[in-house]
Amino acid sequence: MTAEPPPTLVVRGLTKRFGGVTALSEVDLEVGRGEVVAIVGENGAGKSTVVNVLSGMCRADGGTILLDDVRVRIDSPGRAHSLGISTVFQGLALCENLDVVKNLFLGREIGSFWMDESTMERQSTQLLRQIFSTVSRVRDRVGDLSGGQRQTVAIARTLLGNPSIVILDEPTAALGTTQRMQVLDQITQLRARGLGVIMISHNLDDVGAVADRVVVLRHGRNNGVFQVASTTAEQVHHAMTGAVPTRSLFGQGRSRGRHQAG
Numbered sequence: 001m002t003a004e005p006p007p008t009l010v011v012r013g014l015t016k017r018f019g020g021v022t023a024l025s026e027v028d029l030e031v032g033r034g035e036v037v038a039i040v041g042e043n044g045a046g047k048s049t050v051v052n053v054l055s056g057m058c059r060a061d062g063g064t065i066l067l068d069d070v071r072v073r074i075d076s077p078g079r080a081h082s083l084g085i086s087t088v089f090q091g092l093a094l095c096e097n098l099d100v101v102k103n104l105f106l107g108r109e110i111g112s113f114w115m116d117e118s119t120m121e122r123q124s125t126q127l128l129r130q131i132f133s134t135v136s137r138v139r140d141r142v143g144d145l146s147g148g149q150r151q152t153v154a155i156a157r158t159l160l161g162n163p164s165i166v167i168l169d170e171p172t173a174a175l176g177t178t179q180r181m182q183v184l185d186q187i188t189q190l191r192a193r194g195l196g197v198i199m200i201s202h203n204l205d206d207v208g209a210v211a212d213r214v215v216v217l218r219h220g221r222n223n224g225v226f227q228v229a230s231t232t233a234e235q236v237h238h239a240m241t242g243a244v245p246t247r248s249l250f251g252q253g254r255s256r257g258r259h260q261a262g
C-alpha cells in the first residue's frame with residue numbers, strides 16, 4: 001500500500017464568533033493536491049465564513065491552519081494570496097467597464113511607468129487557454145460577456161501567482177445549463193493542474209459532478225465528510241438538513257476528465 005501524500009491545506013478546530021453568534025465551532029477541513037472538496041450546508045451554516053477566514057477577509061477566534069505542514073496565519077487578503085490561496089467570491093468582483101486583460105491583471109499589472117500591454121495580453125490568452133475558457137477576445141469588455149464567461153475570467157484570474165489552493169464560492173449559481181457545464185469543466189481543469197479546489201455550492205448535482213469529497217456544515221459545525229464516489233445525494237442532504245429527500249443519487253453527468261462544452 002502506498003502512503004497518501006499529506007493534504008496541502010489542513011484546518012483544525014476553526015472557530016469564529018460574531019458577537020453572540022458562533023458562526024463556526026471547531027470546524028475541520030482538509031484539501032489535497034488535485035482534489036476538489038465541496039463545502040455544503042444550509043443558509044447560515046458557516047460556509048462563507050470559512051471562505052472569509054481562508055481568504056484573509058476575517059480573522060478566526062480559534063483553530064489552526066496548516067499549509068504543506070506549516071502553520072500559517074492568514075491575517076489579510078494579501079497574505080492569503082502570498083500563501084497561494086486564491087478566491088473567487090460569489091459577487092466575482094470584476095469591473096464590467098474594463099476589458100478581460102485589465103480585469104485579469106487589476107492591481108497586479110505588469111510594467112512600471114508604462115503598462116506592458118502586449119505581455120499582459122499574451123498571458124491573458126494563455127491563462128484562459130489553461131482552463132479551456134471560451135473567451136477568445138481578451139480586449140472585449142467584461143460587461144459584454146455571458147455570465148459563464150465572466151465566471152471563467154474570475155477563475156482564470158485566480159491562476160495568477162500560481163496558487164496551490166483555489167476557493168470558489170457558489171461558482172455555478174445563476175448560470176444556465178451550458179455555462180454551468182463549462183464552469184464545472186474548468187473546475188476539473190484546476191484539479192488536473194494539481195490544485196486543491198474548495199467549492200461552495202448549494203447545488204448537489206454540481207457537487208456530484210465534480211467534487212471528490214463533500215464536507216457538510218450544519219449550524220457552524222462539521223456534520224459529516226463524504227467521498228462522493230461512494231455516497232448518495234440523500235445521505236448528504238440528510239446531513240445538511242436532517243430531512244430525507246425524495247430526489248435521486250449523485251453520479252449523473254459526472255465529469256472526471258475534460259468534456260468540451262460549447
Ligand SMILES: Nc1ncnc2c1ncn2[C@@H]1O[C@H](COP(=O)(O)OP(=O)(O)OP(=O)(O)O)[C@@H](O)[C@H]1O
Pocket residue numbers: 018021022023041042043044045046047048049050
Ligand atoms: N459579518 C457578520 N456579522 C455578524 N454575523 C455574521 C457575519 N457573517 C456571518 N454571520 C453569521 O454567521 C453565521 C454563518 O454565516 P455564513 O454567511 O458563513 O453562512 P453560509 O453558510 O455562507 O450561508 P448562506 O448559504 O446563506 O450564504 C450566520 O448566523 C450569519 O448570520
Ligand SMILES: [Mg+2]
Pocket residue numbers: 047048049
Ligand atoms: Mg454564504
